[in-house]
Amino acid sequence: MRIVVIGATGHVGGYLIPRLVGAGHEVVAISRGLREPYREDPAWTEVERLVVDRDAEDAAGTFGPRIAALRPDAVIDMVCFTPESAAKLLASLRGTGAFLAMCGTIWTHGTATAVPVLEHEDRRPWGEYGIGKAAIEDLVLEEADRPDGLRATVLHPGHISGPGWPVINAAGNLEPAVWRRLAAGESLTLPNSGLETLHHVHADDVAQAFQLAVERQEDAAGRAFHVVAERALTLRGYAEAAAGWWGREAVLAFAPFDRFAATTSEEQAAITLDHISRSPSASIAAARERLGYAPRYTALEAAREAVAWLAVHGDDGIPALTA
Template sequence: MRIVIIGATGHIGGYLVPRLVAAGHEVVALSRNGTPRYRDDPAWQQVQTVTADREAEDAAGTFGARIAELSADVVVDLVCFTAASARQLVDAVRGRTRLLVMCSTIWVHGAPTAVPTDEDEDLEPWGEYGTGKLEIERMLAEESARPDGLPSIILRPGHISGPGWPIINPQGNLEASVWEKLARGERVVLPGFGLETLHHVHADDVAQAFQLAIERGADASAGLFGRAYHVVSDRALTLRGFAEAVAGWFGHTPDLEFAPWAEFAVAVGPEAAATTLEHVLRSPAASIERARTELGYEPRYTSLEAAREALDWFVANGRVSI
């Protein structure tokens, strides 16, 4: 198939493009800069690259037509954040493209009422990102249900992890010092009792799910159109369990302090606390049963394995000092 990937040079695309090329597909990689940012691969020599500024072209009303002119069998959209942007794309490629595969997020869920959360539960997001993604999902589901509509499949990654990509740490934020303290056996403060959860996924597992959605979804009889799928590791991690595992990688028993939220926020500072709060309020733990059953998705990496590979890269590249 001829596959156009919008936002192809990011973390997911770094794994998805080589996968699709190896499978014999013709790939058109569209991005702002035209070169992979996180992971190079010889497969890029076999890819047609197209540069575009989506934000500017959306504003001018020309982006959808640009994609339609590329005559794709399948369009993969990794960087759509508003329903208006999605609508422009859909209107332009309807009838000219067999399938749209859209990247959403597990943040379309609000605070969980039961875990693991399935795709149809707790769809009450807060914040611009999750709210915008859910609006896109609902528009695409309605579009897919129309007899003359554009078929689509929606994938919801969790905390994407891997070499070169900022990784959510056991404190629920991006502070490098947390990894360093755990590696040295120094004290790390966690909110509450450390039982809030994070749900990581390796970027290659996300790419695996996109490849499965493309190849299985292109068959209309598969019944996947308009469906949403979680794409995460097999199991989520508690903050406490995550911290204990990381300290163990370096031969330490972790020195953990558990603090009520107000004390935790003072201890880590406002920026880190705000990032932690976004994660612990959601405490995601998403089911992948639907993706396993309907797509054949099977993550190669556990949450800890994805985190370990990412941390090794940060250490090797001087971003974390052990």
Template sequence: MSRIVMIGATGHVGGYLVPRLTEAGHEVIAVSRGLRQPYRQHPAWKEVHRVAVDRDEGDAAGTFAGRIADLRPDVVIDMLCFTPDSAEQLITALRGRVDLLLSCGTIWVHGAGTEVPTREEDARNPFGDYGIRKARIEELLLAESRTPGGLQSSVLHPGHITGPGWAMVNAAGNFDLDVWHRLAMGQPVEIPNFGLETVHHVHADDVAQAFQLALERPRVAAGNGYHVVSDRALTLRGIATAAAAWFGQEAQLRFLPFEEFRSGTSPGNAEASYDHISRSPSMSIGKAQRELGYSPRHTSLEAIAEGLRWLISDGRLDTGGRELRTSAA
């Protein structure tokens, strides 16, 4: 079994991945900025060694990557690499010292697609700092993997990570909980354009599944990037219609040109909606299925329903006492 150092272990995916790894017999060292509690409690955390390191400070000082290498891992799982400089520091420190680096990317490396579902090898046109940086990080890691003696790396690209513990992308393409409230209450909801743009959710445990599969197939995974999403994307209209029905309602939707939609919501909500619908991802998982054996256990709607149940039980979402009833939950 492997000694695994996981950077960003207490985040959304780590709450599922850390228990998966410990139950498989791996030794896990969980690295995070502080010793906060993970999103998802599990008895497996009692077997995990916790290390508190601030990556931003360490990267600025040039010490973070060395700290990771000094933990003597066989495998490093990096959930929190956001700049090419940070990636280069980690490559230099780990080269020749670890067997595999698994890095968390994003489907935003593609930008707006042309043919859908989008495949990993399709032409890319990333835009926005986040997508551009993540695309550059992937280029660095995969080029390193192709270099003789280079650090073997794989990049997994999740979609909109969804599940219990946080708000997920809603039918307006943002994170405003009032959208879910209004759907549950049968009240009008404003949707940008015609509601035909897509978003592609994925349950956090399915992301964890993909990382575990890549870890178990290092010779296949190394040098490759993979989409990690549910089996199918959803339109905004589709999310709204399904969610309203879960509460016994018919969705009352008002479709607005985006600029009119923007003027009726907060700048933050408008920016989030634009970020999502301007990309309208619909990604293929064929490569991950063929090469890793990836098989998402949750559809997009199932992941959303599970997230909604948690929001309701945690008191974050008011449904007027209406229960969420769906076989998808």
């Protein structure tokens, strides 16, 4: 197939592009600039790369027509954040025969009634990001349900993790000191009882799911799928396992959220609150059964790989892992 990937040099694209090229597809990589992808791979030499300012071209009404003019068999859109942008792309691809795989987020769910939550359950998105992605999903699936509509699917990743960028830590935020305390065997305060959950996914597993979706279009079309590790992590269990990466036993304290917030910055406390208020835990049963999705990484393995990279390449004083 001829596949256009929008947002090709991001976290997932570094894994997705080599996967698609390796499977024999012709790939056109769209990005805002010519920055190098997160992962070097010889596959990039076989890819047509185009620099496109989506915001500017959406405003001018030229982005969707530009993508359609590339005559794709499939389009993978990793960086659509507003329903207005999604609507323009859908209108341009309608009638072309192309298949669209759109990137969503598990944050389209609010607080869950039961876990792991299924794709159609508890759709109470929070925040501008989650609300926008939920509206995009509605547009895409409504389009796919029309008799003359575009064949399309939406994939909902969790906390995308891997080497090359910070990872949501055991306190539910991005504070590097969390890793340093665990590595040193120092006390770490977690909010409440530490039983709230996080649901990571390795970037390569997200790439796997998008490859499966475009290669199994009849199974994917008209549906949304969660794309996460098989099981979510509790904050407490995450911290205890992570301490072992440095041969330590976790020394944990627990405090109501307002007291926990006093142990970190206002920004990091807000990130924690966003995560623990949702405590995501999403089912992958639909993706497994219909697409054959089989994540290679557990949530802990995805986080460990990210932290190992930060320890070697970062400047936050995270020591090298010893176990």
